[in-house]
Amino acid sequence: xxxxxxxxxxxxxxxxxxxxxxxxxxxxxxxxxxxxxxxxxxxxxxxxxxxxxxxxxxxxxxxxxxxxxxxxxxxxxxxxxxxxxxxxxxxxxxxxxxxxxxxxxxxxxxxxxxxxx
Numbered sequence: 001x002x003x004x005x006x007x008x009x010x011x012x013x014x015x016x017x018x019x020x021x022x023x024x025x026x027x028x029x030x031x032x033x034x035x036x037x038x039x040x041x042x043x044x045x046x047x048x049x050x051x052x053x054x055x056x057x058x059x060x061x062x063x064x065x066x067x068x069x070x071x072x073x074x075x076x077x078x079x080x081x082x083x084x085x086x087x088x089x090x091x092x093x094x095x096x097x098x099x100x101x102x103x104x105x106x107x108x109x110x111x112x113x114x115x116x117x
Contacts, residue, residue: 002087027053028114075102082101085104
């Protein structure tokens with residue numbers, strides 16, 4: 001939601017539509033960049049959002065910071081955490097993923113990058 005929240009485009013009125021839009025932007029960006037992308041939501045989107053291009057994941061239980069916890073879990077579980085880039089504007093999450101070995105990119109510049117694709 002950090003990437004979605006970088007634009008005051010009334011995304012909060014329809015969170016599901018905002019999540020679908022983000023997945024669509026990421027799919028288009030991956031088609032050009034060739035990057036591996038996993039997007040993590042705090043709870044399972046209803047209706048589900050599916051992609052054959054990126055991984056759409058969610059925390060096992062919806063609660064405050066559960067998406068952040070899932071991101072940290074994924075970084076810690078990876079055999080090459082240094083190859084992972086986490087996009088967030090949350091300083092607490094940034095500190096946690098840095099400690100786990102990943103790099104961090106701020107949400108707003110990343111959103112501008114994927115919107116330009």
